[in-house]
């Protein structure tokens with residue numbers, strides 16, 4: 459059930475230590491586009507005088523929620539209970555639009571009026587979540603609020619269940635990074651509000667996004683009941699540029715869609731739990747998922763080889779799941795085609811022209827496996843160099859080619875050199891996997907995309923080689939995902955520009 463009475467409010471938590479700081483935060487929050495502010499009185503170092511509190515409430519051009527959270531509910535107040543409730547009651551009389559009163563506040567102290575009745579659990583999703591929600595729903599309070607620590611993003615879906623099932627306007631939030639989706643997608647289901655911080659330094663609860671992230675990364679202002687959902691599964695996932703690139707692409711293509719990070723701890727059971735939870739809720743309009751380390755193999759196992767492309771099955775990993783309209787799943791690996799098209803694009807050749815070319819691949823991990831599979835498929839003559847020789851040997855046995863220890867790369871002879879190790883990646887930007895660029899090399903491809911120009915690529919440039927950056931591969935795999943999910947041509951220039959700006963690099967010469 460979507461509550462039709464209002465649009466979901468973006469409520470900015472104000473967490474300064476004194477009234478002047480609160481006043482400054484209020485002004486910044488209003489400028490940033492907050493619909494309402496939450497005055498966290500428990501963050502103040504001293505309880506405010508009535509005239510200070512009244513002045514602040516009166517000055518606010520947006521609705522004010524006053525919260526005075528006790529320590530037992532995750533706040534900072536550890537004083538007398540009736541004194542705490544008295545401040546809240548007076549705040550209502552001063553013109554606060556709502557006050558937040560915790561469910562465990564003694565009943566005789568609970569004020570009536572415009573109350574948000576709340577329950578917080580910082581240990582995890584309460585076993586009796588539905589009973590808590592029913593208690594809140596049956597109370598005289600105007601609004602329900604439940605917040606609990608998420609173990610995985612499926613707990614964020616539990617929060618959305620409550621937003622949909624409660625009879626009163628409800629705020630239901632799964633805290634921590636894993637629960638982020640509940641803070642964003644609540645708007646799709648008519649949640650009463652969501653909380654956002656002014657900056658990462660002023661968050662009032664674990665996992666709270668900033669207003670800037672909600673508005674400019676997660677497309678807050680455009681979210682509707684019909685918004686289609688996408689996301690990236692990984693661990694870690696906070697550093698991923700996929701939300702930025704895909705949300706920018708959806709915006710450029712004017713699609714009603716949003717893409718969120720989904721932190722899932724390693725382990726097939728954790729991956730499966732989330733996927734089962736998504737598929738059990740067709741009302742989510744979940745259409746697609748990117749998958750990154752450490753879940754690419756789990757994704758293939760979940761989707762099933764019969765529903766994945768043939769080379770992905772040989773590689774043993776997928777990075778893309780599509781949920782078709784009838785709920786069936788399809789798995790793809792867009793990494794390998796992304797790599798070969800980046801390579802062929804830089805060389806100005808078609809894939810068939812890779813046949814017979816000598817290629818040295820440094821590394822034998824996941825990225826190397828996808829690239830070796832694709833190049834072997836196209837008939838390239840491969841030598842795989844790796845620190846752990848047995849892994850190179852296993853890769854060569856699976857797809858063809860010769861295995862050598864990484865030290866032997868110092869004297870390699872190949873036309874194309876591809877680095878699939880993290881050597882040279884941020885923050886170790888001075889490192890390079892090759893002491894010198896081999897004389898035989900005409901093309902050097904570094905799969906690393908941060909930094910944009912690695913030491914290896916800088917040296918290859920000096921040696922006059924064609925260069926292929928990991929950024930092209932990264933953009934290409936995202937382009938292929940977008941096109942697989944939407945059936946439309948991807949706004950490639952927007953996607954490339956987004957990644958460049960995330961890396962702090964301006965557009966390359968000749969790029970729009």
Ligand code: NAP
Nearest residue numbers: 821822823824825826845846878879880905906928931932
């Ligand atoms: P992975 O599965 O962990 O494999 C890492 C590989 O690098 C292994 O072969 C490992 O050798 C080797 N290696 C790691 N540290 C090393 C060191 N200090 N010295 C020598 N060799 C070392 O990782 P992956 O997923 O394949 O990723 C590898 C690189 O590819 C990353 O740098 C990433 O930036 C890049 N990548 C780029 C894209 C893109 O879209 N552009 C996509 C995926 C990955 P051992 O076998 O001996 O451990």
